[in-house]
Amino acid sequence: xxxxxxxxxxxxxxxxxxxxxxxxxxxxxxxxxxxxxxxxxxxxxxxxxxxxxxxxxxxxxxxxxxxxxxxxxxxxxxxxxxxxxxxxxxxxxxxxxxxxxxxxxxxxxxxxxxxxxxxxxxxxxxxxxxxxxxxxxxxxxxxxxxxxxxxxxxxxxxxxxxxxxxxxxxxxxxxxxxxxxxxxxxxxxxxxxxxxxxxxxxxxxxxxxxxxxxxxxxxxxxxxxxxxxxxxxxxxxxxxxxxxxxxxxxxxxxxxxxxxxxxxxxxxxxxxxxxxxxxxxxxxxxxxxxxxxxxxxxxxxxxxxxxxxxxxxxxxxxxxxxxxxxxxxxxxxxxxxxxxxxxxxxxxxxxxxxxxxxxxxxxxxxxxxxxxxxxxxxxxxxxxxxxxxxxxxxxxxxxxxxxxxxxxxxxxxxxxxxxxxxxxxxxxxxxxxxxxxxxxxxxxxxxxxxxxxxxxxxxxxxxxxxxxxxxxxxxxxxxxxxxxxxxxxxxxxxxxxxxxxxxxxxxxxxxxxxxxxxxxxxxxxxxxxxxxxxxxxxxxxxxxxxxxxxxxxxxxxxxxxxxxxxxxxxxxxxxxxxxxxxxxxxxxxxxxxxxxxxxxxxxxxxxxxxxxxxxxxxxxxxxxxxxxxxxxxxxxxxxxxxxxxxxxxxxxxxxxxxxxxxxxxxxxxxxxxxxxxxxxxxxxxxxxxxxxxxxxxxxxxxxxxxxxxxxxxx
Numbered sequence: 048x049x050x051x052x053x054x055x056x057x058x059x060x061x062x063x064x065x066x067x068x069x070x071x072x073x074x075x076x077x078x079x080x081x082x083x084x085x086x087x088x089x090x091x092x093x094x095x096x097x098x099x100x101x102x103x104x105x106x107x108x109x110x111x112x113x114x115x116x117x118x119x120x121x122x123x124x125x126x127x128x129x130x131x132x133x134x135x136x137x138x139x140x141x142x143x144x145x146x147x148x149x150x151x152x153x154x155x156x157x158x159x160x161x162x163x164x165x166x167x168x169x170x171x172x173x174x175x176x177x178x179x180x181x182x183x184x185x186x187x188x189x190x191x192x193x194x195x196x197x198x199x200x201x202x203x204x205x206x207x208x209x210x211x212x213x214x215x216x217x218x219x220x221x222x223x224x225x226x227x228x229x230x231x232x233x234x235x236x237x238x239x240x241x242x243x244x245x246x247x248x249x250x251x252x253x254x255x256x257x258x259x260x261x262x263x264x265x266x267x268x269x270x271x272x273x274x275x276x277x278x279x280x281x282x283x284x285x286x287x288x289x290x291x292x293x294x295x296x297x298x299x300x301x302x303x304x305x306x307x308x309x310x311x312x313x314x315x316x317x318x319x320x321x322x323x324x325x326x327x328x329x330x331x332x333x334x335x336x337x338x339x340x341x342x343x344x345x346x347x348x349x350x351x352x353x354x355x356x357x358x359x360x361x362x363x364x365x366x367x368x369x370x371x372x373x374x375x376x377x378x379x380x381x382x383x384x385x386x387x388x389x390x391x392x393x394x395x396x397x398x399x400x401x402x403x404x405x406x407x408x409x410x411x412x413x414x415x416x417x418x419x420x421x422x423x424x425x426x427x428x429x430x431x432x433x434x435x436x437x438x439x440x441x442x443x444x445x446x447x448x449x450x451x452x453x454x455x456x457x458x459x460x461x462x463x464x465x466x467x468x469x470x471x472x473x474x475x476x477x478x479x480x481x482x483x484x485x486x487x488x489x490x491x492x493x494x495x496x497x498x499x500x501x502x503x504x505x506x507x508x509x510x511x512x513x514x515x516x517x518x519x520x521x522x523x524x525x526x527x528x529x530x531x532x533x534x535x536x537x538x539x540x541x542x543x544x545x546x547x548x549x550x551x552x553x554x555x556x557x558x559x560x561x562x563x564x565x566x567x568x569x570x571x572x573x574x575x576x577x578x579x580x581x582x583x584x585x586x587x588x589x590x591x592x593x594x595x596x597x598x599x600x601x602x603x604x605x606x607x608x609x610x611x612x613x614x615x616x617x618x619x620x621x622x623x624x625x626x627x628x629x630x631x632x633x634x635x636x637x638x639x640x641x642x643x644x645x646x647x648x649x650x651x652x653x654x655x656x657x658x659x660x661x662x663x664x665x666x667x668x669x670x671x672x673x674x675x676x677x678x679x680x681x682x683x684x685x686x687x688x689x690x691x692x693x694x695x696x697x698x699x700x701x702x703x704x705x706x707x708x709x710x711x712x713x714x715x716x717x718x719x720x721x722x723x724x725x726x727x728x729x730x731x732x733x734x735x736x737x738x739x740x741x742x743x744x745x746x747x748x749x750x751x752x753x754x755x756x757x758x759x760x761x
Contacts, residue, residue: 065745067550072735072751075549078509080540081754083484087539088475092458093437094446095133100439102446103127106472119444119460122469149202153211158262160214162203165189167216169262180214180265187221187243190260195221195253195277196644197691198284199242206287208296212262213318215290215299217255220274224251229688232717242690245277247641247648247665248655252306253277255285259299259318268321270301272314278304280311280337283528283646291343300326300343300350300367308334308650313341313350315367327370329354333574334650338563339383339398343367346391351376351419353383355567360384362398364419376421379403382564384412388442394419397427397442401564407431408489410502410535410564414447416463427465430457433535444468450537452504453486479539483509487541492589494560499569501585503557504532504541505593506548518604518742519553519590525582525616527570527651530562531609543731550735551743553600555593559585577640577652578668579623581616587627606742608632608734611692611721618670618681618700625678630742632734634684635721638670638696671703680741682712684730686719712737728753 076082084090094102103116116127150159150170160169165184170177181190191203191214205216227244230237245252254274260267279286280302291300299316312328329335329352338360342351348367353360360382364373376396377383381403388397397416402409404426411433417424428434432449439445443463450456455474462468487504494501508517522544524531533541533556540546544554559582560572573580586607594602605628609617614636621631640648641655641663648665649655657663666672681704685697694715704711714733716723723730736747 065743067739067745067747069748069751071550072732072748075546075735076753077482078484078540078546078549079543083479083482083539086476086479086482086484087455088478089458089472090456090474090537090539091448092446092472096437096439098440100441100443102439103129103133104471117460117469117471119439119462119468124469149200151203151205151207153207154209155211158211160191160203160205160207162189162191162201165192167191167203167205167214167260169265178265180260180262181218181267184218185222187224188218190218190258191216192219194242195219195284196244196646199690204285204287206290206292208292208318209294210296213292213296214260214262215258215287215292215301216260217257217285219277220254220256221245224253225249227690227693229690229693231688240688240690244693245645246643247645247652248657248663249645252645257301257316259316259321268318270316270321271323272303275303276306278306278308278646280304280335281340282336283644283650288340291341293343293345298345302337302341304335306649307654308336311335311337313352313365325370326350326367327352327365327372329356331355333571339386342386342389342396344389344391349373349419351386351389351396353386358567360400360567362386362396374419374421376417376419377424378421380566382566384564387414387436388438390442395423397438399436404431408433408451408502408535409500410532410558411451412535414445414465416465425465427461429465432457435536446471450474452489452535452537455537474537476539484539484545485509486537487545490555490557490589490593492557492585492592495572495584495588496560499560501557501559501589502532503555503589504544506541506544506554508548508551511599513599515599516601517551517553517599518606518738519555519594519600519602520547520738520742521586521590521605521607521620522554522556522613523582523586523607523609523616523620524556524611524613525559526562526612527573528563528647530558530564531556531613532558543735547735547738550739551745552738553593553597555590557582557586557589559583559589561585574651575653575664576668577648578615578619578670578673581619583616583620583623586616586620587624604629604742606630606632606738608634608738609636610634612637614638614684614697615670618674618683621679621681622670622673622676625676629679630681630738631679632682632684632737633697634730635686635689635692636670636683636696636700637692638700639665640668641665642695642699643692669699671699674700674703674709675707677704677707677709677711680712680737682714682733682737684714684716684723684733686716686721686723688718689721691721 088107092104094104096102114127150161152159166181167190191205193200221243224243229240257270289302303312313326316323337353339353350365352363362376382401385399414427434449437446448458458471460468548554561582594600607617607620614633617631617633620628637643685694739747
């Protein structure tokens with residue numbers, strides 16, 4: 048018997064779980080942005096252009112902040128002292144802080160429009176005199192309102208004409224749209240908050256009555272169109288980018304989109320009479336989106352239009368009088384992402400695009416110029432990197448900032464042909480490197496078809512021991528409107544991915560098939576299959592490929608976490624791949640599109656269609672339908688005052704898990720919305736604890752306290 052005890056005691060000692068200390072967490076905390084971002088000097092520069100194409104910007108030196116004035120024509124730089132006007136601009140614009148109630152200032156800077164009691168008003172900025180422009184606005188049938196679905200701000204949604212004499216907007220009808228309700232708990236009677244929130248399949252949704260308002264009258268000119276759906280050519284909200292004024296304000300071009308996003312019409316309205324002429328339209332089988340936007344050349348009566356009709360995002364030139372296609376402007380692989388500047392006199396367009404340069408990361412942005420006839424394509428930003436630019440008022444120069452996730456930024460000045468004029472700054476990261484920081488590793492895998500390259504970033508512990516095995520955590524966002532990785536520019540920190548890696552994890556983010564900025568077919572990979580697919584085949588396949596490539600990845604200990612759409616995919620991963628994913632943290636997930644706002648679901652899942660048996664085409668995509676498959680450890684979290692993704696989606700998953708007799712963990716934030724505000728650090732700590740305990744098999748420090756963020760002077 049004594050011999051048996053001797054055998055058991057050593058085994059028990061070996062089985063004791065690893066313990067992470069507060070010092071381990073504090074070390075990981077030191078890899079968050081609050082600590083790392085200040086260690087990057089001149090990582091970005093924000094230039095202020097003057098009318099003569101000179102400009103100034105702020106740099107950080109050993110002496111503190113200094114200001115530099117650049118003269119592109121003379122290729123000179125000199126010290127600069129910001130004026131009082133510059134200081135006002137910095138205070139009002141750079142920090143993004145509103146200076147007063149939500150208003151829309153006219154182009155001449157003399158008037159501002161605002162909403163009062165569902166009507167549109169205008170205020171003279173010099174005299175403060177106010178005038179009412181509309182009188183028939185009513186509750187939930189107001190002018191220029193921004194209160195449909197998850198948007199509930201007081202800002203006016205409108206577009207001033209260039210001469211500041213007219214306003215293009217809409218009277219938005221939501222009088223019979225269904226309500227969304229949230230209850231804010233108090234020590235007294237709880238407060239009910241209600242607003243209009245249409246859902247997929249609703250027979251009545253927000254409708255737009257498009258109008259032009261003559262400010263001097265005032266006079267309301269109603270466009271001769273039936274009410275149109277609350278839709279845009281890009282995004283899940285109405286956009287003033289779909290309105291284009293002629294220089295003299297006599298005409299207004301506009302784009303209208305069908306409820307299911309499959310049909311778009313381009314029209315021109317007479318601003319005086321409200322008569323409308325349809326110029327051309329486009330029909331697609333899945334969903335249409337104008338990634339780069341569109342532009343009108345009023346002098347030559349032409350329209351530059353974005354389309355993915357050849358599977359890539361291209362620009363096309365249309366005759367505005369006849370509606371006929373003149374020619375294709377861009378061609379070949381790549382996604383045009385922005386129309387930067389159109390030079391009508393030179394008949395050229397400057398634009399940004401992804402994926403046009405072979406052998407480079409297809410998510411790097413480059414800038415180009417091409418003639419409107421499709422000839423003379425010129426690459427303006429040649430370096431193999433992700434570029435962003437700041438264009439001078441004349442278009443003769445631009446500041447080009449370029450970097451990679453693992454290469455710090457360089458800032459240069461170029462002329463309109465892309466030729467280098469001056470080197471400006473290089474980011475200094477020696478202090479960052481001194482902390483032991485290492486950049487994330489760009490990763491390339493094969494998608495579900497075994498042919499298509501998919502891309503991502505991998506974060507490993509800075510003290511990686513290649514003889515050990517590390518659990519892998521996927522921080523995912525499935526799209527379809529965006530992806531997991533985010534911008535391909537340099538960043539000292541990307542959320543808490545590196546911090547989590549420092550605790551002893553491999554952390555990856557992968558842009559799977561079904562996310563944007565590639566081909567149309569790539570983006571449409573899971574159209575109509577929001578839950579069953581959700582990029583999960585690519586996430587799982589990509590993680591397995593990495594484990595084959597790097598022996599220190601323990602693929603048998605795989606986890607996932609995400610927020611919003613990332614919360615949706617995380618729960619789906621735990622339910623649909625229960626033998627692969629062992630631990631998941633699902634935050635604020637839109638688990639069932641039938642109780643998320645109508646535009647997003649109908650854009651990517653299609654219109655809701657009810658079947659004879661009482662089911663519909665959305666049901667199979669809902670997470671609660673497969674919640675019974677859960678095997679691993681799942682933490683659900685949601686803000687109870689979330690007016691973007693109402694918490695009822697998570698409640699449905701909770702109910703399904705209870706009915707299936709499944710264990711799960713839950714955090715509810717009673718007063719928080721879609722983000723958790725002051726409780727973000729609490730959520731991060733609980734997320735770390737969850738992976739440490741259940742994926743690593745270690746014991747986290749009890750109730751670790753993050754340091755509060757420190758505010759630094761701007």
